[in-house]
Amino acid sequence: MKILFCGEGFPEARKQLAALLPDDEILAFPPDQIGSHIADADIVVPTVNRVDEALMKKGHFAFIQQFGVGLEGVDIEAATRNGIRVARIPSEESGNAASVAEHAILFMLMLSRNWNRLARAREENKPLPWGSPEGVALRGKTVCIVGLGGIGRELARRLAGFQVRIVTADDHADRTVPGIEIARRYTLAELPAAVAGADYVVLSLNYTPDRYHLIGKAEIAAMKRGVYLINVARGGLLDEHALLTALKxxxxAGAGLDVFWEEPVDPNHPIFKENVIATPHTGGVTDVSYEGISRAFAENVKRYAAGEKPRYLANDPTTTRRRVP
Structure with missing residues (x-):
């Protein structure tokens, strides 16, 4: 079968998949060339690109398999109408969630210890006075985890060792993390109350259209002054204009961003003049997550090739396209 990546990113992923699926062909083209090659595809991998109904009608593929979790670029309703199954790889099972949780803690520590100020001092060759700048320790602080899915649970497990107070905001208010004390649980409807006393707010929930700018001007105003805001989920959850105003x-006090309102993000955006630590959507790009995702991906491809229903489906069409041999 021909597996088409919508973009030329994820080279290591394609290398691992080629080893796991030696009888299949892994293809990758720039986004502006996908339409010209889509007719050859048996399986489409959206990565971070848009797969809409127009593209679906150009091809004969009956399966969209994401290399990871996010499906915000896929028109799932259109896929269902066209008999195309859509699947993701759960973050907790693949090791992706653990990797992203570590990345969130990296942001927390770098912001707390004034990384940007230290880096500027080194670049400008201007040593800071001995004992400066004063850092902030995580111990005793309150962390609000917004979204207690795979990433949120892995983050809570890791934060417990830092002796922080954990509060959560989630669409399932009864979610817990076995063995981890959560001081208080809120629903997403109670978000302003959830973030009000937090020293750190970490976004780790799935993105859906109704969560666009879940964190905006009002929610940021509800936070305590000097809060650190971290987004390792999806850029659409956070209003960048409200964040810029709040940083100024x-x-x-500072933001850690691994995801953005547009990707790739403009490096000259004014938000990067503030106390922001940014990475290019690499929170889950680790050896552990790539190995886990590749293994689950390959297993799903084999199920599909054998005529079995793939795992981790985001939809389940009543009738499906006939797979072209």
Missing amino acids: SGQV
Whole structure:
């Protein structure tokens, strides 16, 4: 079968998949060339690109398999209408969630210890006075985890060792993390109350259209002054204009961003003049997550090739396209 990546990213992923699926062909083209090659595809991998109904009708593929979790670029309703199954790889099972959780803690520590100020001092060759700048320790602080799915649970497990107070905001208010004390659980409808006393707010929930700018001007205003805001989920959850204003005013002391309102993000955006630590959507790009995702991906491809229903489906069409041999 021909497996088409919508973009030329994820080279290591394609290398691992080629080893796991030696009888299949792994293809990758720039996004502007996908339409010209889609007719050859048996399986489409959206990565971070858009797969809409127009593209679906150009091809004969009956399966969209994401290399990871996010499906915000896929028109799932259109896929269902066209008899195309859509699947993701759960983050907790693949090791992706653990990797992203570590990345969130990296942001927390770098912001707390004034990484940007230290880096500027080194670059400008201007040593800071001995004992400066004063850092912030995580111990005793309150962390609000927004979204207690795979990433949120892995983050809670890791934060417990830092002796922080954990509160959560989730669409399932009864979610817990076995063995981890959660001081208080809120629903997403109670978000302003959930973030009000937090020293750190970490976004780790799935993105859906109704969660666009879940964190905006009102929610940031509800946070305590000097909060650190971290997004390792999806860029659409956070209003970048509200964040920029809050960074300039000091309402938000610093932000850690692994995802953005557009990707790739403009490196000259004014938000990067503030106390922001940014990485290019690499929170889950580790040896552990790539190995786990590749293994689950290959298993699903084999199920599909054998005529079995793939695992981790995001939809389940009543009738499906006939797979072209």
